Amino acid sequence: MRRRLKSELKNSLPVLPVLPVLPISDRPIRFALVGCGRIASNHIEALRQHATSAQLAAVCDARPEALAAAVA
Numbered sequence: 001m002r003r004r005l006k007s008e009l010k011n012s013l014p015v016l017p018v019l020p021v022l023p024i025s026d027r028p029i030r031f032a033l034v035g036c037g038r039i040a041s042n043h044i045e046a047l048r049q050h051a052t053s054a055q056l057a058a059v060c061d062a063r064p065e066a067l068a069a070a071v072a
Helices: 002-011 040-049 064-071
Strands: 029-034 054-060
Touching (some): 029 040
16 A cells, blocks of 8 residues: 555646736836945946836935945
8 A cells, every 4th residue: 555655646746836926016116225335336227227117215324425425
């Protein structure tokens, strides 16, 4: 019995749940940038390139000079 069960399980296909596909919103996805270190400019530029589908909603940094440079 145990061998038969093992072989049946081995030959059966796994059952995966079907997840619903969520609709893409017409509104842009909003992002917040936390920290304005050296890579922040890359992230800001990427968001600019996708201006129709992404929006930079907030920027913050503990260093005021880094924040000022990022939003300039």
